[in-house]
Amino acid sequence: MKKSSLVRRGGLLAAVVASVVLAGAAPASAAPGDGSAYGVKVDVKLLGQDAVKAGPFAAANTAGPTSSSLAKVDLTGILKAGAINAEAKRDDNSGAVTAKASTADVTLPLLKAALGNVGIKLVEAVCTATQKGVEGSTKLVGADLGSVGAVDAAPAANTQIKVGLGTLNVATIILNEQVKNPDGSLTVNAVHVKLLGEGLNALGSGDVVVSSATCGPAAPPMPLASGAGLWIGLGLLGAIAVPVGTRVLRRRSAQA
Incomplete structure (x- = not known):
C-alpha cells in the first residue's frame, strides 16, 4: 500500500480522536449566562380608573437586542420619564454578565396625593455576574420624594419607605430592591412602587418599576471553541493525534 494512503488513513484516525477530545472537553451546558x-x-x-399595563420599555437582553433606548415615556396620572437606556451583555471568554438600565427625569404623579411632587433626575440599576458571584446596586441622582424628602444616592438593598394617606398606608416605595431568583440570578429594581389596595382613601393596586436589571449566574469561563481554550484543545489534540498517526504508519510499513 502506498505511503500517501497510509498517511491519509492516519490523518482520518487523528480527526476521529480530535472529535472525541473536543466532545469530552465541552462544558455540560453550552448556554452562556443570561442578562436583561x-x-x-x-x-x-388606580381607584375608579381602568387598569394600565405598559412596558417593559427599552428592553434589552443578552440574546438580543443587547442595548435599547427610548426618548420618553408619558403615562398620564402615573409616571413620566425622559431618556431611557438599557443594556445586557456578556463576555463569552470570562462568562461575565452585566446588565444596566438608566431612566432620566422621572416624576410619579400617582403619588402626588400622598407625597406631593415626586421627582428623580436619574434612576440607575446595575447587576453584574462573575465567577465570584452576582451583585447589584442602585444609583439615584437628585431624588426628591416629596414630603419624604431627599434620599441616599446609593440606598441600601431593599430600603422601604411607607407611604401614608390619612391613617392608611397606601403604598410602599422600595429602593434598590434586590430579588434572588430560584435559578440563581439576581434582579435589581432601582425604584419599585407597590400600591397596596383599593379601599377607602386608597390610591389603587399594582406595581410600578423604574430601571430594572437581571443577571447571572455567570457562564463557564473560556469555552474550548474560542480564545485560549481553543489553543489548549489544539495542544491536547497534537499530543494525542500525532503519536497515533505515527503508530499506524509504522504498522503498515512493517506489513508491506
Whole structure:
C-alpha cells in the first residue's frame, strides 16, 4: 500500500480522536449566562380608573437586542420619564454578565396625593455576574420624594419607605430592591412602587418599576471553541493525534 494512503488513513484516525477530545472537553451546558434590563414597567389599577399595563420599555437582553433606548415615556396620572437606556451583555471568554438600565427625569404623579411632587433626575440599576458571584446596586441622582424628602444616592438593598394617606398606608416605595431568583440570578429594581389596595382613601393596586436589571449566574469561563481554550484543545489534540498517526504508519510499513 502506498505511503500517501497510509498517511491519509492516519490523518482520518487523528480527526476521529480530535472529535472525541473536543466532545469530552465541552462544558455540560453550552448556554452562556443570561442578562436583561429595561427602563419602566407599569401594571396598576388606580381607584375608579381602568387598569394600565405598559412596558417593559427599552428592553434589552443578552440574546438580543443587547442595548435599547427610548426618548420618553408619558403615562398620564402615573409616571413620566425622559431618556431611557438599557443594556445586557456578556463576555463569552470570562462568562461575565452585566446588565444596566438608566431612566432620566422621572416624576410619579400617582403619588402626588400622598407625597406631593415626586421627582428623580436619574434612576440607575446595575447587576453584574462573575465567577465570584452576582451583585447589584442602585444609583439615584437628585431624588426628591416629596414630603419624604431627599434620599441616599446609593440606598441600601431593599430600603422601604411607607407611604401614608390619612391613617392608611397606601403604598410602599422600595429602593434598590434586590430579588434572588430560584435559578440563581439576581434582579435589581432601582425604584419599585407597590400600591397596596383599593379601599377607602386608597390610591389603587399594582406595581410600578423604574430601571430594572437581571443577571447571572455567570457562564463557564473560556469555552474550548474560542480564545485560549481553543489553543489548549489544539495542544491536547497534537499530543494525542500525532503519536497515533505515527503508530499506524509504522504498522503498515512493517506489513508491506
